[in-house]
Amino acid sequence: MHGSIPYTAEVRPDTGLTNPKLGIWLFLASEVMLFGALFSAYALLRSGDLAWPDQSTIVSVPLATVNTLVLISSSVTMVLAWAALGSHRKASPGPDASTPTERLGRYRLFMGLTLLLGCVFLGIKALEYADKFSHGLGPATNNFLGLYFTMTGLHALHVVGGLVVNLYLIGPGTRMWTSDPTRFANRVEVAGIYWHFVDVVWIFLFPVMYLL
Amino acid sequence: MRLLLKSLVSTDHKVIGLMYAVTSLLFLLVGFSLVLVMRWQLAYPGEPLPWVGELFGAANAPGGIVLPEFYNQLGAMHGTIMVFLGVVPLAVGAFGNYIIPLQIGAPDMAFPRLNLASYWFYLAGGIVMLASFVAPGGAANNGWTSYAPLADLAPGMGQTMWLGGMGLIIFSSLLGAVNFITTIIQLRAPGLTWFRLPFFVWAQFVTSFLLLLAFPPLQAAAILQGMDRLAGTSFFLPSGLAVSGQALSVAGGGNALLWQHLFWFLGHPEVYVLILPAMGIVAEVIANNTRKPLFGYRLMVYSVFVLGFLSFIVWAHHMFLTGMGTTVSAFFQATTMIISIPSVVILSSLILSLYGGSIRFTTPMLFALAFLPMFGIGGLTGLPLGLATTDIPLHDTAYVVGHFHYLVAPGTIFALFAGIYYWFPRVTGRMMNDVLGRIHFVGSFICMNVIFMPMFIQGLAGVNRRLWDGGAQYAHAQGVVGLNIPMSHAAFALAFFQLFFIANLALSVARGRVTARNPWQSTTLEWGDAQAPVRAYRDPYEYSVPGAPADFTPQGEVA
Numbered sequence: 031m032h033g034s035i036p037y038t039a040e041v042r043p044d045t046g047l048t049n050p051k052l053g054i055w056l057f058l059a060s061e062v063m064l065f066g067a068l069f070s071a072y073a074l075l076r077s078g079d080l081a082w083p084d085q086s087t088i089v090s091v092p093l094a095t096v097n098t099l100v101l102i103s104s105s106v107t108m109v110l111a112w113a114a115l116g117s118h119r120k121a122s123p124g125p126d127a128s129t130p131t132e133r134l135g136r137y138r139l140f141m142g143l144t145l146l147l148g149c150v151f152l153g154i155k156a157l158e159y160a161d162k163f164s165h166g167l168g169p170a171t172n173n174f175l176g177l178y179f180t181m182t183g184l185h186a187l188h189v190v191g192g193l194v195v196n197l198y199l200i201g202p203g204t205r206m207w208t209s210d211p212t213r214f215a216n217r218v219e220v221a222g223i224y225w226h227f228v229d230v231v232w233i234f235l236f237p238v239m240y241l242l
Numbered sequence: 243m244r245l246l247l248k249s250l251v252s253t254d255h256k257v258i259g260l261m262y263a264v265t266s267l268l269f270l271l272v273g274f275s276l277v278l279v280m281r282w283q284l285a286y287p288g289e290p291l292p293w294v295g296e297l298f299g300a301a302n303a304p305g306g307i308v309l310p311e312f313y314n315q316l317g318a319m320h321g322t323i324m325v326f327l328g329v330v331p332l333a334v335g336a337f338g339n340y341i342i343p344l345q346i347g348a349p350d351m352a353f354p355r356l357n358l359a360s361y362w363f364y365l366a367g368g369i370v371m372l373a374s375f376v377a378p379g380g381a382a383n384n385g386w387t388s389y390a391p392l393a394d395l396a397p398g399m400g401q402t403m404w405l406g407g408m409g410l411i412i413f414s415s416l417l418g419a420v421n422f423i424t425t426i427i428q429l430r431a432p433g434l435t436w437f438r439l440p441f442f443v444w445a446q447f448v449t450s451f452l453l454l455l456a457f458p459p460l461q462a463a464a465i466l467q468g469m470d471r472l473a474g475t476s477f478f479l480p481s482g483l484a485v486s487g488q489a490l491s492v493a494g495g496g497n498a499l500l501w502q503h504l505f506w507f508l509g510h511p512e513v514y515v516l517i518l519p520a521m522g523i524v525a526e527v528i529a530n531n532t533r534k535p536l537f538g539y540r541l542m543v544y545s546v547f548v549l550g551f552l553s554f555i556v557w558a559h560h561m562f563l564t565g566m567g568t569t570v571s572a573f574f575q576a577t578t579m580i581i582s583i584p585s586v587v588i589l590s591s592l593i594l595s596l597y598g599g600s601i602r603f604t605t606p607m608l609f610a611l612a613f614l615p616m617f618g619i620g621g622l623t624g625l626p627l628g629l630a631t632t633d634i635p636l637h638d639t640a641y642v643v644g645h646f647h648y649l650v651a652p653g654t655i656f657a658l659f660a661g662i663y664y665w666f667p668r669v670t671g672r673m674m675n676d677v678l679g680r681i682h683f684v685g686s687f688i689c690m691n692v693i694f695m696p697m698f699i700q701g702l703a704g705v706n707r708r709l710w711d712g713g714a715q716y717a718h719a720q721g722v723v724g725l726n727i728p729m730s731h732a733a734f735a736l737a738f739f740q741l742f743f744i745a746n747l748a749l750s751v752a753r754g755r756v757t758a759r760n761p762w763q764s765t766t767l768e769w770g771d772a773q774a775p776v777r778a779y780r781d782p783y784e785y786s787v788p789g790a791p792a793d794f795t796p797q798g799e800v801a
Contacts, residue, residue: 034349037428049352049428056420060454067459067507071466071500075477079495170474172493177477180469 039213054220058227061188065231068181072238075173083174086240088167090158094240097154098232104147105229108196108222111140115207115215134207137218141200144225148193155186178239185235188228195221253354258361259340260669263662265361266332269368270655271740273323276316278737283308285730287711302380310710314383315400317708319371321386322404325516326411327368329650332658333519334415334453335364338422338446341665344768345440347431347776347798352424360417367410374403385708387509390478390501394470395485402471405464412457412464419454422446431767434778437543438797440766441529441536441782444543445522448550449515456511456554463504470496499564506557514553516650517617518546520657521588524610527660528592530764531607532599533793535783538591545584545591552581562630563637571630578628585621589614604762605679609660612687613653620648623698638708641701644694652690659686659743667761668768672754678746685739692732696725763794770798 036042037049045052076082114136128136162168162175169179199221206214249257279298282291288307295306302312339357343350351357374381379398382388393401426447430439439447469475474492478501481494529536536542558566558574593614601607623645626632636642659682666674700722705713712726713719760769765784767776776798784795 035352035354035429036349037352042428045427047428049424052427053353053356053420053424056423056454057416060416060419060458063455064458064462067462067504068466071462071477071504074500074503075495075497078497081495168473169469170476170493173476173495176469176473176475176493179473180465180475184465 039210039216048216050216050220051223054223058224061227061231065181065184065234068177068184069234069238072177072181075177079173081172083172085174085242088162088175089178089240090161091240093154093158094236097151098236100147100151100154101229101232104144104151105226107140107143107147108225111137111144112215112218112222114140115211115218130207130211134204138200138204141196141218145193145196145200148189148196152186152189152193155182181235182239185228185231188231192221192225192228195224251358253350253358255339255343255351255354255357256669258357259336259338261361262331262335262339262364263337265365265368266328266336269323270328270332272372273320273328274737274740276320276323278733279308280313280316280320281726281730281733283313283710284712284726286727287714308710311383312380313710314385314708315375315381318382318385318388318404319375322371322382322408324650325386325512326408327364327371329516329654329658330415330512331364333516333523333654334422334446334449335361335418337442337519337523337658337661337665338418338450340669341768342422342425342443342446343429344668345443345766346426346429346434347767347778348425348429351421352428353421356417357421360414360421363410363414363417367407367414370403370407370410374400374407377403387505388467388501389505390467390470390496390498391480391483393501394467394478395490402468405468405471408464409461412461415453415457419450419457422450423454426450431776431778434767434797437540438778438781440522441525441539441542441546442519442522444546445518445525448546449518452511452515452518452550452553456508456515459504460508463501463508466504467501499561499566502561502564503558506560507554509560510557511550511553513646513649514549516654518549520613520617520654521546521592523657523661523664524592524613525595526764526766527606527610527664528595529783529785530664530762531602531604531610532596533602533785534595534599535781535785536591537594537597538587539781539783542588542591545587549581549584549588552577552584556581556628559628559630559633562633568630575628575630579625582621582625582628589618589621604663605674605676605683606660606664608680608683609656609663612683613656613660616648616652616656616690620645620650620653623648635704636701638706639701640697640705640707643707644697644701647694647697651694652687656686659683662747664762665768666750666754667757670751670754671756672750673757673761674750674754675746678742678749682739682742682746685742686736689732689736689739693729693736696722696729700725760796763792765794765796767797770796774798 035049039048041048114133116133167175169176199218203217204214206217249261252258279291290306291303291308292306295303295308298312302309308316339351377399380400382393382396382400382404384393384396384401388401388404426443466477470477470479476492476494476496478498479490479492479494479496480498483490483492483494525536525542556574556577558570559578562571623641627636627642627645663674663679666672700713700719703718703722705716705719705722713723759771762769766782767778770776778797779800780795780797782797784790784797786793787795
């Protein structure tokens, strides 16, 4: 039944898109509005509060810098994972004449790295949270910490969501590589677009929460 | 029962559309029942509610007398249920799901499983909302707008469950919106170019963008209010707040207006989410029953886009009384006046479409025709609310309630009735009963006006909304408070006339007159032969083409 829906895997000529690719961009548009509203709330609350604390004395800039690098690296490995599949070349031999099995192996390596880096990011985030709590700092302390926990927490949930999808795509999802390689590569691409978006959100969160 | 279980896991857009229709009609009934209790209380304040009053329990209505706290719950939940669980899921979830893929000649929605998930999230959100009535402290009672700091500090579980329920509903409509937009862009049948789309599809397309982009800020607001209620933050709680004479022990520094901005950033596009699909349905019904192409089809399409875009920059006209400053007010009243232009263009096009047509007064057409003046009244009474100066005395009065109910009740809901009567034969292969339909129409039309017209009078006299006794204790309300009695009786009569609709649905599903494939002799693709591969050859409303063999030429008919 699902097979009868056109443009699930192939591009519609006049729009140049597959359904999932359009869908993920629309989803991300709504995500922009979600985080946009939270950043707006931050701007409004901060501009109206004379007693706003000096953020960098509360949060750890070095840890966040490391985390930024970790997350950016994970975006790179995500692209490499997708590129390893050779999305445009389907099941035909790659440019280096690699077999589909070899390419899946390379894909698994890079996807595994992406998962690992995602977990490192969450681990460092957990360290930061634990450090705040151990000093008696929580969301109720002041509105900066309230927004810090809300926004980085929501971002972390997005990372977890991405990890779940990636875990599926490195595990049971790979069966599609043999049955429908184009569609599988598309799925990895779509998951990658989402993953980059989560990365971009962090790139805004980092200066706003740690540096400004 | 097995049919129900099967329907709950089906990914077929028609089944999901029907599930949406049945569920949202039930929620409309629930929301309407709540207001009947409120209308009794408004007409006869402090008198025990006959028959059902005792059922609400001593905590809500001791001896059948509705307590003010319970009245507030009814008000908040009436608004929430009607808007988010009734009208939008019926207009978008049900009509959109069932009709759009058929009208654009698509085999199904682009993402069938997401479609099913969207229904589940909607159902879960609805169940959470209903369950909140039996939660400790009862349902949310802070108005459907949940303004802070009141809603932040409201005791009990009700408001927290409201936030959770809204989260689920928002996620549901997000999945729906992604699906609708992708479907309309990607799955149009060959030959169905953009300007061959029926106006209903255009209206749903823009509606989906509003759902996609306007709902997430409310999601953000719900998260922030949830944090305020559960984690002790003070995003919406300013410093120095005292409750019941006690200083509040929170960090403070928050901003109560932030909630209003985030809420109305959703809230105003939401108004157009309620009205655009209704305009789409009315356009289909009018074109079909005047046997003419729509007047100014392209202009209507452009207008619906302008409307969608402008609806994002008018939200603060709900906030003229917050002291946000005259500059900001001037901006928002200017955009509000501008947005009335595309609305009037669409309404005028629909009225001009009637000119020179040989109108068939079928039941759906009656509802569609009634939509035009009712929407007109609702729209024109909105202008004084959009201008800051005149809004100041009218704000939060019964006038506002009358204004938006004219848009949503005899406006949108009439259009939805028109849609149900119009597409019923497409869904079931049977016609709905015409006599019952006409009784339903005439009764509803009269009752709606008797309920809502006096609200303008009361509001102009200065009677506030959300009053437990309808204003009986205020000197300035004495001249108009008596109007509550005929208004309430009209509401009860409206309930009676809905029985004709319910009976009609039940009877017609089982033994309505069996019809041919295209009983209304319509041109759009959903009435075509389901077996043949779909292809569009012409514009959507080729009625009464000179020289054509019939007075309608279906879009899918080979040239």
